[in-house]
Amino acid sequence: MSSTVEAERISGKIDRAPRRWSFNPRQSGIYVAFALIVVLFSVLTGGTMLQPENISNIIVQNSYVLILAIGMILIIIAGHIDLSAGSVVAVTGAVSAVLMVNMHVPWLLALLITLVVGGIIGAWQGYWIAYFGIPAFIVTLAGMLVFRALTLTVLGNQGIGPFPDPIRTLSNGFTDGYLGNVGLGPLGGADVVSLLVGVLVVAGIGFSQWRTRRGRVQYLQAVDPFPVFLLKIVGAGVVVLAVVVQLARFKNIPWVLVLLAALVLGYSLLTTRAVFGRRIYAIGGNLQAATLSGVKVKSVVFWIFVNMGVLSALAGVIFAGRLNQAGPTAGTSFELDAIAAAFIGGAAVQGGVGKVIGAITGGLIMAVINNGMSLIGAPSEQVMLVKGLVLLAAVAYDIWTKRRATRS
Amino acid sequence: MLTMTGIGKSFPGVRALAEVSLSVRRGEIHAICGENGAGKSTLMKVLSGVYPHGTYDGEFSFDGDVCRFGGIRDSERAGIVIIHQELALCPQLSIAENIFLGNEQATGGLIDWNRTNHRAAELLDRVGLREPAVTPVGELGVGKQQLVEIAKALSKEVKLLILDEPTAALGADDSAHLLDLLRGLRADGVTSVIVSHKLNEVMAVADSITILRDGRTIETMDAGDVTEDRIIAGMVGRDLEHRFPPHEPKIGKVALRIEDWTVRNPTRPDHLVVDRANLVLRRGEIVGLAGLMGAGRTELAMSVFGRSYGRDISGRLVKDGRPIEARTVREAVAHGIAYVTEDRKRYGLNLIEDVKRNISAAGLSRLARRGWVNENEEYRVAGRFRQSMNIKVPTVSTAVGTLSGGNQQKVVLSKWIFTDPDVLILDEPTRGIDVGAKYEIYSIINRLADEGKAVLVISSELPELLGLCDRIYTLAAGRITGELSREQATQERLMQHMTRNQEHYP
Numbered sequence: 001m002s003s004t005v006e007a008e009r010i011s012g013k014i015d016r017a018p019r020r021w022s023f024n025p026r027q028s029g030i031y032v033a034f035a036l037i038v039v040l041f042s043v044l045t046g047g048t049m050l051q052p053e054n055i056s057n058i059i060v061q062n063s064y065v066l067i068l069a070i071g072m073i074l075i076i077i078a079g080h081i082d083l084s085a086g087s088v089v090a091v092t093g094a095v096s097a098v099l100m101v102n103m104h105v106p107w108l109l110a111l112l113i114t115l116v117v118g119g120i121i122g123a124w125q126g127y128w129i130a131y132f133g134i135p136a137f138i139v140t141l142a143g144m145l146v147f148r149a150l151t152l153t154v155l156g157n158q159g160i161g162p163f164p165d166p167i168r169t170l171s172n173g174f175t176d177g178y179l180g181n182v183g184l185g186p187l188g189g190a191d192v193v194s195l196l197v198g199v200l201v202v203a204g205i206g207f208s209q210w211r212t213r214r215g216r217v218q219y220l221q222a223v224d225p226f227p228v229f230l231l232k233i234v235g236a237g238v239v240v241l242a243v244v245v246q247l248a249r250f251k252n253i254p255w256v257l258v259l260l261a262a263l264v265l266g267y268s269l270l271t272t273r274a275v276f277g278r279r280i281y282a283i284g285g286n287l288q289a290a291t292l293s294g295v296k297v298k299s300v301v302f303w304i305f306v307n308m309g310v311l312s313a314l315a316g317v318i319f320a321g322r323l324n325q326a327g328p329t330a331g332t333s334f335e336l337d338a339i340a341a342a343f344i345g346g347a348a349v350q351g352g353v354g355k356v357i358g359a360i361t362g363g364l365i366m367a368v369i370n371n372g373m374s375l376i377g378a379p380s381e382q383v384m385l386v387k388g389l390v391l392l393a394a395v396a397y398d399i400w401t402k403r404r405a406t407r408s
Numbered sequence: 409m410l411t412m413t414g415i416g417k418s419f420p421g422v423r424a425l426a427e428v429s430l431s432v433r434r435g436e437i438h439a440i441c442g443e444n445g446a447g448k449s450t451l452m453k454v455l456s457g458v459y460p461h462g463t464y465d466g467e468f469s470f471d472g473d474v475c476r477f478g479g480i481r482d483s484e485r486a487g488i489v490i491i492h493q494e495l496a497l498c499p500q501l502s503i504a505e506n507i508f509l510g511n512e513q514a515t516g517g518l519i520d521w522n523r524t525n526h527r528a529a530e531l532l533d534r535v536g537l538r539e540p541a542v543t544p545v546g547e548l549g550v551g552k553q554q555l556v557e558i559a560k561a562l563s564k565e566v567k568l569l570i571l572d573e574p575t576a577a578l579g580a581d582d583s584a585h586l587l588d589l590l591r592g593l594r595a596d597g598v599t600s601v602i603v604s605h606k607l608n609e610v611m612a613v614a615d616s617i618t619i620l621r622d623g624r625t626i627e628t629m630d631a632g633d634v635t636e637d638r639i640i641a642g643m644v645g646r647d648l649e650h651r652f653p654p655h656e657p658k659i660g661k662v663a664l665r666i667e668d669w670t671v672r673n674p675t676r677p678d679h680l681v682v683d684r685a686n687l688v689l690r691r692g693e694i695v696g697l698a699g700l701m702g703a704g705r706t707e708l709a710m711s712v713f714g715r716s717y718g719r720d721i722s723g724r725l726v727k728d729g730r731p732i733e734a735r736t737v738r739e740a741v742a743h744g745i746a747y748v749t750e751d752r753k754r755y756g757l758n759l760i761e762d763v764k765r766n767i768s769a770a771g772l773s774r775l776a777r778r779g780w781v782n783e784n785e786e787y788r789v790a791g792r793f794r795q796s797m798n799i800k801v802p803t804v805s806t807a808v809g810t811l812s813g814g815n816q817q818k819v820v821l822s823k824w825i826f827t828d829p830d831v832l833i834l835d836e837p838t839r840g841i842d843v844g845a846k847y848e849i850y851s852i853i854n855r856l857a858d859e860g861k862a863v864l865v866i867s868s869e870l871p872e873l874l875g876l877c878d879r880i881y882t883l884a885a886g887r888i889t890g891e892l893s894r895e896q897a898t899q900e901r902l903m904q905h906m907t908r909n910q911e912h913y914p
Contacts, residue, residue: 286755
């Protein structure tokens with residue numbers, strides 16, 4: 001393949017693409033904003049924000065919303081919405097509790113059954129939306145009521161618990177220090193396994209980025225100049241390592257972070273590289289054009305709702321495991337947090353635009369605001385106020401940059 | 409009546425207008441011609457106050473007064489009304505409500521419905537639209553909607569009527585009616601400025617013609633003593649001797665046979681949109697499909713293309729001698745059928761995505777292995793099409809929404825050529841495209857035929873069909889009413905066949 005490219009280059013068919021900075025304010029604004037917010041709260045909290053225990057807390061406390069945000073971004077890219085996620089979290093949490101606590105089903109089997117139940121719930125909603133043609137807003141609004149009602153039916157007015165240890169470990173626990181600790185000078189002791197994992201992750205990021213870049217160069221595409229490329233990799237590596245070091249100093253890497261990292265990686269690949277992911281963008285960008293290009297629109301929409309159901313069930317189990325109890329009010333307004341995360345992360349209201357990593361960043365921005373404000377003792381109404389304004393500002397910024405781009 | 413001098417208008421990075429002068433005499437029809445991007449629409453937006461005074465250079469006066477419009481309301485008060493290419497009507501509201509939208513016939517804040525409907529009926533009579541004033545606009549065809557727009561303009565005591573590409577979406581019938589109406593208005597003392605690509609219509613109706621090119625006025629001529637070729641020469645700045653590239657067809661075997669094809673209207677199943685149509689498409693041959701608006705051309709094409717239109721479709725498709733089923737778009741594509749839509753922005757492109765992802769959209773499986781897309785190959789394929797189709801973009805990662813109509817059309821064509829079809833159905837392939845790009849599209853169509861593909865071209869512009877096609881079918885009220893070879897076909901003969909059998913369907 002590369003020989004034909006070479007031939008085309010020599011014959012002048014492909015002009016050598018200019019090397020340039022690839023900085024897009026519309027896409028990168030969110031990451032800059034995230035960095036600024038972290039710095040702001042680090043200063044306001046006198047450094048408490050970045051303490052090992054606090055970083056660990058932010059991740060563990062927000063893992064379920066981040067999982068929901070991954071499913072939600074796919075739905076929003078396709079131009080739909082899911083208002084039922086919080087209720088599905090509650091009902092699946094209840095299902096898992098009934099299975100594990102009341103019926104003593106082995107935890108792994110119970111987890112799988114719960115995920116299947118989530119998938120069935122997603123299929124139910126996906127059927128009405130994709131095949132029957134009811135707007136997702138209505139179907140999931142109905143789902144929000146129905147699944148909350150089912151939760152209350154199953155649980156009555158009380159919670160079910162406690163959960164088996166493996167589930168609690170998954171949602172609240174940390175990887176074991178198999179290789180003991182190592183001294184990091186002034187930073188004190190840190191877990192060796194966690195550090196090794198951090199180094200491997202950074203190496204993995206570097207290697208995959210380098211491979212992508214090499215592939216692009218072979219195909220004569222525009223790439224960042226090498227120093228810029230290196231700077232980006234080193235920057236990302238430093239951030240990852242800093243987080244890992246802090247975690248290693250506390251109680252090692254939380255299991256939910258491992259799970260979350262796997263989900264982010266998998267779904268990022270799905271949305272950027274897989275045919276299925278492309279179809280989602282095509283549907284959200286122009287439904288009719290996608291239909292006339294042979295995209296099975298109904299099937300794709302159906303499956304992203306099934307996917308949302310499964311991810312909601314996963315979030316449901318993790319949330320219940322964290323509280324060690326499945327409660328009737330679990331998951332209330334989680335869907336709003338997930339939707340806000342997606343939009344803060346750069347998704348477009350009319351669909352067709354959005355990234356998994358953006359939604360995660362959007363979720364983390366809200367998580368940091370939550371955490372930072374509670375550290376400085378702000379009352380919850382102020383936190384809510386700030387989160388609302390941040391959501392509005394993020395979408396306003398998106399529209400503003402878009403308008404500026406079309407005008408020039 | 410209207411004098412514009414030294415009009416200039418800049419956008420960031422682009423100089424849209426520079427030193428444009430225009431003078432329009434009272435009571436004339438003045439046509440403005442120019443390629444896409446020549447600055448016609450920008451000029452009309454300056455004139456109608458869309459770009460308020462102060463955002464452009466130069467001055468203009470209307471009826472002797474210097475105009476400093478702050479917005480459309482000011483220009484309408486002065487008697488200048490613009491009708492945009494994309495009609496601005498609310499489909500759910502009635503004709504009368506649309507006519508008086510923003511100008512409601514009210515007494516003391518309450519709408520006087522009798523007066524509204526009565527005055528609307530008068531105006532409809534004036535524009536020759538025989539529909540009850542209470543009909544929702546959404547139930548009308550584009551041609552009639554255009555008339556509603558004109559009635560709306562008349563309701564505002566219009567002195568100067570500006571029409572931006574008024575016939576772009578109309579069939580020959582509706583276009584002719586519209587041009588008649590303009591003549592009638594001229595007799596009533598209404599001055600019109602029309603912006604149009606369709607030179608035959610300009611020749612037919614205009615008293616004088618101003619040509620714009622690259623944001624400058626090239627010349628103003630009396631329509632009496634110019635030819636179409638003369639106008640084209642002015643528009644493109646070079647003599648365009650041949651509007652159609654020469655082509656020697658190499659006609660091969662039958663690629664697709666459409667037999668007894670019958671399609672019903674999805675909302676009115678008793679209405680046959682296509683009625684027992686029979687068509688034969690051969691490899692290497694460019695076949696035209698002529699028909700008036702509403703004859704069922706697009707419906708025929710889309711129903712063949714994976715039943716994308718209609719219900720209770722009956723008939724047979726025979727591909728390369730074997731009967732095939734194409735019940736979905738995917739099946740049609742798998743059988744080597746491609747359909748390039750007449751409305752590329754609505755049905756053809758994902759405007760927020762870039763060039764390469766639009767090109768790969770229909771043939772993505774060719775770039776994928778086990779469900780994973782090879783993005784580098786995608787980039788290369790897009791780059792190849794950018795070369796071979798001469799798509800003018802900085803990179804294939806440019807968003808399609810920012811391209812001109814001609815380049816967008818090339819992207820849609822690339823998308824379908826990439827699926828490697830045997831049969832290509834092109835619905836209005838040069839709609840809204842400037843003269844230079846049209847020539848390129850014609851060359852591409854010839855090349856496709858030479859590669860052994862069967863090409864069916866649907867077009868409202870008869871000269872285009874005559875210049876391009878080896879054989880032309882005519883469609884009237886869903887029926888194939890004629891089949892003419894290149895030698896037999898003339899505009900008059902085509903028109904005769906296209907208007908046949910009309911009496912059966914009001």
